[in-house]
Amino acid sequence: MESLLQPIRQFLHCDTPREWIEAAREPENLSILLIDHLVCELKAAQSAMLLIRRYADDAASGDALLAWLKPYEDFTYRMQGDWRQLAAHERLTKAMLPKRDAPYSQELIDKMVLLIKEELHHFYQVLEIMDELGIAYENISSSRYARGMLKHVRTHEPATLIDKLICGAYIEARSCERFAALAPHVDPQLAKFYVSLLRSEARHFQDYLELAEQLAGHSIDERVRFFGEVEAQLIQSPDTEFRFHSGPV
Ligand SMILES: [Fe+2]
Ligand SMILES: [Fe+2]
Numbered sequence: 001m002e003s004l005l006q007p008i009r010q011f012l013h014c015d016t017p018r019e020w021i022e023a024a025r026e027p028e029n030l031s032i033l034l035i036d037h038l039v040c041e042l043k044a045a046q047s048a049m050l051l052i053r054r055y056a057d058d059a060a061s062g063d064a065l066l067a068w069l070k071p072y073e074d075f076t077y078r079m080q081g082d083w084r085q086l087a088a089h090e091r092l093t094k095a096m097l098p099k100r101d102a103p104y105s106q107e108l109i110d111k112m113v114l115l116i117k118e119e120l121h122h123f124y125q126v127l128e129i130m131d132e133l134g135i136a137y138e139n140i141s142s143s144r145y146a147r148g149m150l151k152h153v154r155t156h157e158p159a160t161l162i163d164k165l166i167c168g169a170y171i172e173a174r175s176c177e178r179f180a181a182l183a184p185h186v187d188p189q190l191a192k193f194y195v196s197l198l199r200s201e202a203r204h205f206q207d208y209l210e211l212a213e214q215l216a217g218h219s220i221d222e223r224v225r226f227f228g229e230v231e232a233q234l235i236q237s238p239d240t241e242f243r244f245h246s247g248p249v
Contacts, residue, residue: 001195004202005180008173011205013232016181019248020235025185029242031135036244038126039142040175042076044204045069045119047168048112051211054161068116072123079139083127086120111207118200129193143243146171148234149227158215165212166223170231172204174245 009015024033049065074080130137149170153163179194179201186194212220239247 001180001198004198005176008176008202008205011169011173011228012177013228014236016178017236017248020246021181021185023242023249024182030133031130032140032242033244034126034130034133034135035137035140036143038123038130038137039076039140040171040244041119041123041126042069042072043146044168044172045072045116045123047164048115048119051161051165052109052112052116069120072120075137077139079137083124083131083137086124086127108211111211115204115207118204122197122200125193125197129190132189141241143241143246144239145234145243145245149230152227152230162212162216162220163223163227165208165215166220166227169205169208169212169224170227171245172201172208174231174235176201176205178244 023029046069049069053062053065071081071086075083075086127137146167149167150164153160153167176198179198183191183194183198209220209224235245235247237247239249242249
């Protein structure tokens with residue numbers, strides 16, 4: 001686990017504060033922790049899908065992608081459908097999307113399709129854990145975290161896409177760092193799940209960074225450092241609500 005975490009810790013500018021871990025251990029925060037995590041998995045899938053749709057912009061691919069995520073969105077935002085049916089929807093494969101001419105776009109699509117599959121699988125796994133723990137899904141407000149980073153995204157292309165990919169990298173890396181920070185403090189079954197997620201997610205932040213670098217065609221170190229500082233500020237400064245990516249409350 002330490003070898004997986006080392007590049008993540010190097011990338012992030014700070015560790016999760018002790019006070020956040022203390023709050024996460026409170027039994028009354030467990031349902032918020034899991035529900036917010038659940039929604040984060042869907043958002044990770046959605047943002048990867050938005051990135052693909054910029055490239056796979058033909059109608060057939062667009063429709064296939066939208067149909068793939070729709071049952072998950074219906075469940076999460078409209079409280080519609082039975083979550084157990086969602087496992088049957090983890091079915092979109094790379095082959096369902098037409099091949100692109102530009103090899104670079106194809107690489108982005110392949111990476112993002114794999115990422116969406118993984119995130120949707122995690123979404124289902126969180127629902128399974130919630131079911132075992134007797135936690136029912138309900139709508140909750142999102143934290144300031146992603147918004148706090150995305151408001152600094154530049155408004156011209158390709159800078160917008162580069163910045164969004166860097167934000168995505170930080171969100172992924174922080175999630176991994178938090179899984180590792182939480183694992184020793186939660187019940188063994190949940191701890192095992194967090195460690196399995198860490199293994200599956202550890203590569204995601206680098207996928208985003210590599211894509212951002214390729215897209216820029218030059219060093220993105222300065223933007224990475226900038227968002228690293230913004231991210232650390234959001235993680236370390238007092239927050240109003242406890243969430244998976246909140247600051248200390
Ligand atoms: Fe995930
Ligand atoms: Fe991820």
